[in-house]
Amino acid sequence: MPIIAISANHFELGGQIARQVAEALGYRFLGRELVEEVAREHSLAAAELRRTLEEPPNLFNRRSRRRLLVHLQAACLERLQEDGAVCYGLGAHLYLTGISHALLVRILAEKPDPQEPARQRWAQEFFQKDENDPSLYDMVLSLASIEPKQAVEIICETAGYRKFQPMTYSRKCLQDRLLECRVHQRLMDQFPDVRVQASDGTVVVQLRGLKLDQRKKQRTVRDIARQVPGVEYVEVHVVRSFFDKAGG
Amino acid sequence: MSEAVEVLLLDDEPIVGRRLKPALAKLGCQVEVYEDPKEAMQRLQEKQFHIVVTDIRMEDIDGMQVLEFVRQRWPETKVIMITGYAMMDLAREAMDKGAFDFIAKPFKPDDLRRVIVMAARHLGFEIDYQPAGDDGA
Numbered sequence: 001m002p003i004i005a006i007s008a009n010h011f012e013l014g015g016q017i018a019r020q021v022a023e024a025l026g027y028r029f030l031g032r033e034l035v036e037e038v039a040r041e042h043s044l045a046a047a048e049l050r051r052t053l054e055e056p057p058n059l060f061n062r063r064s065r066r067r068l069l070v071h072l073q074a075a076c077l078e079r080l081q082e083d084g085a086v087c088y089g090l091g092a093h094l095y096l097t098g099i100s101h102a103l104l105v106r107i108l109a110e111k112p113d114p115q116e117p118a119r120q121r122w123a124q125e126f127f128q129k130d131e132n133d134p135s136l137y138d139m140v141l142s143l144a145s146i147e148p149k150q151a152v153e154i155i156c157e158t159a160g161y162r163k164f165q166p167m168t169y170s171r172k173c174l175q176d177r178l179l180e181c182r183v184h185q186r187l188m189d190q191f192p193d194v195r196v197q198a199s200d201g202t203v204v205v206q207l208r209g210l211k212l213d214q215r216k217k218q219r220t221v222r223d224i225a226r227q228v229p230g231v232e233y234v235e236v237h238v239v240r241s242f243f244d245k246a247g248g
Numbered sequence: 249m250s251e252a253v254e255v256l257l258l259d260d261e262p263i264v265g266r267r268l269k270p271a272l273a274k275l276g277c278q279v280e281v282y283e284d285p286k287e288a289m290q291r292l293q294e295k296q297f298h299i300v301v302t303d304i305r306m307e308d309i310d311g312m313q314v315l316e317f318v319r320q321r322w323p324e325t326k327v328i329m330i331t332g333y334a335m336m337d338l339a340r341e342a343m344d345k346g347a348f349d350f351i352a353k354p355f356k357p358d359d360l361r362r363v364i365v366m367a368a369r370h371l372g373f374e375i376d377y378q379p380a381g382d383d384g385a
Contacts, residue, residue, distance in 0.1 A: 100339040163340035167350040168363055170339060200354075 001084035010109035201232035
């Protein structure tokens with residue numbers, strides 16, 4: 001059974017379709033309820049987590065909200081390791097690209113939410129992706145031409161296609177994505193600009209720093225990352241920071 | 249169908265067959281290994297295997313052609329694709345064409361054993377299987 005990630009330019013309408021798809025297919029529904037769970041799990045303010053999902057960040061809260069988003073992303077990916085789920089309202093369509101058993105769907109309502117431009121900025125700020133880009137999705141459904149009920153039917157039918165079924169490779173990709181997120185979670189307080197890539201237990205971490213403290217940083221990152229279950233090998237690349245370059 | 253699960257393994261890298269044949273034999277599978285896709289296709293023309301494991305990127309004939317041929321000639325046969333060039337589009341194409349599973353290289357022999365066991369069980373075989381730690385292939 002695939003994972004279905006739905007995005008919409010009308011939050012309520014998209015949510016109704018997503019829930020109906022989950023119900024029709026007998027899949028789990030993963031939505032904004034996850035916010036409360038993540039808040040409890042990490043002792044965070046649920047209201048701030050909700051705002052993180054709803055508002056584009058500004059200069060002052062960008063880092064803190066990015067951290068919150070990583071917690072949400074990790075929780076979502078953790079729950080998606082089990083097939084047969086419909087995901088809505090968590091931005092999952094932006095971080096499930098490349099997973100072959102993730103069916104990514106965009107719903108276009110005739111009248112978008114007034115908050116839609118802010119939503120576009122949110123996706124751009126956090127994921128550097130244009131939510132209006134159709135190439136991001138497997139399917140774009142316009143409610144100007146079809147009824148929501150038909151949209152549900154089309155999504156359900158497409159979910160049955162063989163090409164969207166999970167396989168060893170796609171499950172492994174999803175596990176790698178979760179591992180990246182978990183390592184990121186552990187490192188982000190100390191190294192906010194860290195980038196993590198994982199493949200089959202091997203983790204490559206990239207961060208900015210001065211040449212002077214490169215070895216120390218590499219050691220620290222390695223020690224932290226190795227504590228994450230599933231990590232077998234850690235490679236750390238310290239990219240020279242602006243100040244280091246300016247200094248020669 | 250005979251008692252043993254019959255597997256045809258096709259990969260133009262000899263090391264793959266050398267590593268995987270004993271790994272599958274441990275499951276009680278009878279394995280025929282081919283490095284030349286043409287020879288493998290000739291064999292597949294004449295004999296039905298329960299499971300075919302094929303690399304995708306090979307000279308002359310690629311794994312997708314093998315998949316299509318097997319699906320047409322022996323629809324019951326389970327085809328498992330293995331590749332060092334795994335990409336989402338390729339994976340989806342393989343599944344769409346009827347592959348049973350798609351595995352990215354490098355993988356551990358136990359990863360393939362697990363998939364072989366699943367495929368064999370789909371075909372009605374009962375195989376005792378205990379996952380074992382092993383080195384990458």
